Amino acid sequence: MTEETQDAPRQHYTDKEKDDVFNNEFLPHINSMYNFGYRLTLDRDDAKDLVQDTYLKAYRFIESFQKGTNAKAWLFRILKNSFINDYRKKSKEPNKVDYQEVEAFYNSDEVDRQITPDLRVESLKDMIGDEISNALNALDVDFRTVIILCDLEGFKYEEMAKILDIPIGTVRSRLHRARQLLKEKLSDYAKSMGYKNADV
Amino acid sequence: MSQLSNSNPFIGPSGKKPTCMEMLQFILDNDASEEQKAYFKQHMDSCMPCFKSYELDMSIRQLIKSKCCGGEAPEDLVDKIREQITQKLS
Numbered sequence: 175m176t177e178e179t180q181d182a183p184r185q186h187y188t189d190k191e192k193d194d195v196f197n198n199e200f201l202p203h204i205n206s207m208y209n210f211g212y213r214l215t216l217d218r219d220d221a222k223d224l225v226q227d228t229y230l231k232a233y234r235f236i237e238s239f240q241k242g243t244n245a246k247a248w249l250f251r252i253l254k255n256s257f258i259n260d261y262r263k264k265s266k267e268p269n270k271v272d273y274q275e276v277e278a279f280y281n282s283d284e285v286d287r288q289i290t291p292d293l294r295v296e297s298l299k300d301m302i303g304d305e306i307s308n309a310l311n312a313l314d315v316d317f318r319t320v321i322i323l324c325d326l327e328g329f330k331y332e333e334m335a336k337i338l339d340i341p342i343g344t345v346r347s348r349l350h351r352a353r354q355l356l357k358e359k360l361s362d363y364a365k366s367m368g369y370k371n372a373d374v
Numbered sequence: 375m376s377q378l379s380n381s382n383p384f385i386g387p388s389g390k391k392p393t394c395m396e397m398l399q400f401i402l403d404n405d406a407s408e409e410q411k412a413y414f415k416q417h418m419d420s421c422m423p424c425f426k427s428y429e430l431d432m433s434i435r436q437l438i439k440s441k442c443c444g445g446e447a448p449e450d451l452v453d454k455i456r457e458q459i460t461q462k463l464s
């Protein structure tokens with residue numbers, strides 16, 4: 175937990191203040207936290223454990239949280255660290271993205287060539303079931319994470335960099351690649367739903 | 375046109391003119407200023423590829439927002455958390 179506690183000076187809260195912070199600043203994020211836990215583990219029970227664990231840690235280290243700062247980003251960071259340190263160790267999910275390759279991709283001219291898969295806005299309208307959720311879950315965990323943080327939770331580069339402990343440049347390239355991969359998956363769904371290759 | 379590009383708010387300290395793709399990424403990544411958003415909006419009026427990419431990416435985002443938010447956390451989760459806190463920390 176040293177990472178969560180190192181930058182902020184310790185606060186001194188009374189028990190009542192602790193409860194206030196916990197109830198008013200931490201608990202309102204429970205649904206987002208649960209969803210984040212689920213998208214990381216892809217298992218509802220594991221998500222529950224992860225969220226419980228995160229809230230316990232958050233309470234235990236509540237004095238390193240400064241009132242009025244971004245509680246949601248702080249909680250997301252603890253959850254992500256718990257996932258990596260406690261959960262991922264136990265699981266066998268192979269997870270290594272070649273980030274050098276990603277960076278190289280991003281820094282090359284290829285980015286400008288827009289190799290967008292043939293996916294049309296119209297075909298998205300037919301994805302009324304679990305298509306998008308399945309497509310997202312099929313991405314590598316590091317890619318689905320940035321999509322969730324950015325598209326669903328609306329975090330900015332700086333916040334994502336802090337939550338994930340990676341440089342802003344890596345956030346950018348990871349997001350870029352994640353969007354590309356998601357489109358490829360959606361494009362496959364669209365094709366399997368009977369859409370012919372369309373002009374984009 | 376030259377006047378427009380002179381006032382392009384995406385141009386950073388390096389003075390390098392951003393590509394369409396780069397501008398779009400700032401917009402999508404929640405990292406554009408109001409000024410940049412306004413500039414890009416205007417830019418899309420005369421740039422079909424940007425308009426199409428933007429429309430597609432925003433539709434995907436809408437879809438994610440409506441289908442991947444996971445709904446509510448299980449009802450007993452908050453109770454369990456409270457219970458554990460009292461048990462372990464009192």
Ligand SMILES: [Zn+2]
Pocket residue numbers: 394417421423424425
């Ligand atoms: Zn353009």
